[in-house]
Amino acid sequence: MSRRFRIGVAGGGVVGSLVAAGFADRDDVEVICCERSPQGAQLDAGTGLNIGPNAVKALRLFLPDVASHLSSGGLPWSDWTIALTDGTPLAQFDLGQLADNPGLRIGWAELNARLRASAGSTIRYGTEVVAAGQTEDRPFMQMRDDSGTYEIDALDLLIAADGRYSLVRDSLLAPDPIQHPGIALFRLLCPAPADSPIDDYAQWFNGPNRLLAFRIPGNLVYCAGSFPLQGDTSIPESMKLTDAIRALFVPASGATAESVRFLLDAIGDDEAQLHWARLQERETRLVGASRAVLAGDAAHPMLPTLGQGATQSIEDACVLVDEIRHALADGVELNVVPERFAARRQKRIDFVTGFSRDATDTMLAGADPVAGTARKLEPAFLEKLQQLYRDAPRPR
Ligand SMILES: Cc1cc2nc3c(=O)[nH]c(=O)nc-3n(C[C@H](O)[C@H](O)[C@H](O)COP(=O)(O)OP(=O)(O)OC[C@H]3O[C@@H](n4cnc5c(N)ncnc54)[C@H](O)[C@@H]3O)c2cc1C
Structure with missing residues (x-):
């Protein structure tokens, strides 16, 4: 009987589910994907995502079944407008002109459920990775579930897909700081009647x-x-009050656009559940050890300004699946994967994280959104936007 490779994946989120989906029907690979949340539990359910056209393009090329399953759970993202809160228009970006296909608007719970369904029974839910590392050229994962704590060693490849606060990254690599650009973020999902202006x-x-x-x-x-x-402070509690939030967005004239009034009313609703966070980012690290790869937020927690967090995680997963498939087809050890993955992803990730940082300019203290948005209509920004949306990875 031919050899069966074992791949350990910490985290069954965007990256973990896609890698598991990529090998769900193969006998020559065992993917052990550990997800600490129980089956059906949706973390961050109060979130929607705009998935960039580049991730949709990549998924169609590498994992077409997953792409169509995901698309049927969302709405196309075709247009991006920028205005002042009084309704004065500043910019409109037509993705039909800037990308090869639309992006996707989808709820977090729907995204997670559809990606995890694509992975079949590969994901072990309620299983937390409590330690990970590599000894003598072989990685291991220590896990805890209802039955206790146990270890799987002699893995052929370990994938850190455990998100922004990655235990695997911290176990494999020297600590590095999390940076906060000093921006508070709140989010909510609210009911929207068919005639709502959004x-x-x-x-x-x-x-x-x-x-x-x-x-x-x-x-x-x-x-x-x-x-x-x-x-670089935490968010003052006084800023979380409805009146304080409203004051941030009502211009001096007092006149607000109909869509802004709709949103401020939804935010002020007693039932509204606002989730709060501070924007943060961290250095990119793609290789954890000779047989350990970092992907998604574990590798490159980036500023969310261009909606590229999950989008780049999808690109990462596509390239990882491609590299593992090639190694298996060539009959070589999976220790070739980390460096090959990094070689294909480093430049792209540097571009996207840098572009996301640059595009945050209009959200910083003292920024002028009119001048800042005008710069986004200049050829330099538009060319970068096309590079972002069109230059998705392709199978090699
Ligand atoms: C408010 C908000 C809005 C966003 N909007 C967008 C958007 O519009 N567009 C976009 O592209 N991106 C967006 N993102 C970013 C996006 O959600 C992330 O970049 C993406 O989910 C990262 O995918 P991942 O697979 O790396 O990690 P995740 O999807 O976070 O998955 C990590 C998984 O690992 C599990 N896990 C963690 N630790 C362990 C452990 N020790 N053992 C076992 N399991 C573990 C977690 O439970 C989780 O399921 C947004 C993020 C936030 C917070």
């Missing part, structure tokens, strides 16, 4: 304070608001 992806600025919203399936609107903080 549809495709739109942003509204009052100074550097920004509202963002779009409709997702299920008669829901996803809304995210952001504002600068005074230095």
